[in-house]
Amino acid sequence: MDExxxxxxxxxxxxxxxxxxxxxxxxxxxxxxxxxxxAGKLWFCTSRDKDVWFELEAHPKFELSGWKPGECWIVLSGTANLADDAQVSDAVREAGFKHMVGIGEHHSSANDGRLAFFSVKAGTARFCDIDGSERVVKLDDLA
Incomplete structure (x- = not known):
C-alpha cells in the first residue's frame, strides 16, 4: 500500500x-x-456535489492512471466503497480537507458535509514499464 x-x-x-x-x-x-x-485501506477524497461522486454512486468501478517521467506508470482498478465515507478516520478527513482547500476548493472544515471520501475494494495496481513488463499488486493482499 505504501508503494x-x-x-x-x-x-x-x-x-x-x-x-x-x-x-x-x-x-x-x-x-x-x-x-x-x-487502517489498511487506500482512500480518495472528492466533493458530494461533483459529477465524479454521482458517477461512482451509479457505477462504482473506476480506473486511474498516472505517470512519473523517468519511472513506470501506474494503472489502478477497483471499486469505490462509498459506504466507507461514514467510517473515515479523523486523520484522513483532516488531510483530505487540507488538500482540497490547498488546490482551491472551498470547504468550511474537515467536517464539511460536501467532503466525500471513498476507499478502494477489490483493487489491483499495475506498475507498467515501457518494455511491456508489469508488476501487479492486489490491494486486498496488503490489508
Whole structure:
C-alpha cells in the first residue's frame, strides 16, 4: 500500500476514470491528487456535489492512471466503497480537507458535509514499464 501511495504522491495529478451517469457507454476522466493509506485501506477524497461522486454512486468501478517521467506508470482498478465515507478516520478527513482547500476548493472544515471520501475494494495496481513488463499488486493482499 505504501508503494502505491508513495507513487501517487510523486505525481502532481493522476487521472481517474468513471462511467457517465447519463450515458453508460461514455467514460469520463478527471485529474485527482489526494490519496492516503489508513487502517489498511487506500482512500480518495472528492466533493458530494461533483459529477465524479454521482458517477461512482451509479457505477462504482473506476480506473486511474498516472505517470512519473523517468519511472513506470501506474494503472489502478477497483471499486469505490462509498459506504466507507461514514467510517473515515479523523486523520484522513483532516488531510483530505487540507488538500482540497490547498488546490482551491472551498470547504468550511474537515467536517464539511460536501467532503466525500471513498476507499478502494477489490483493487489491483499495475506498475507498467515501457518494455511491456508489469508488476501487479492486489490491494486486498496488503490489508
Amino acid at each position: 502505491i501511495v508513495s507513487y501517487l504522491h510523486r505525481v502532481p495529478a493522476w487521472y481517474l476514470a468513471t462511467i457517465d451517469v447519463n450515458d453508460p457507454t461514455q467514460p469520463r476522466v478527471r485529474p485527482f491528487s489526494f490519496a492516503m493509506a489508513d
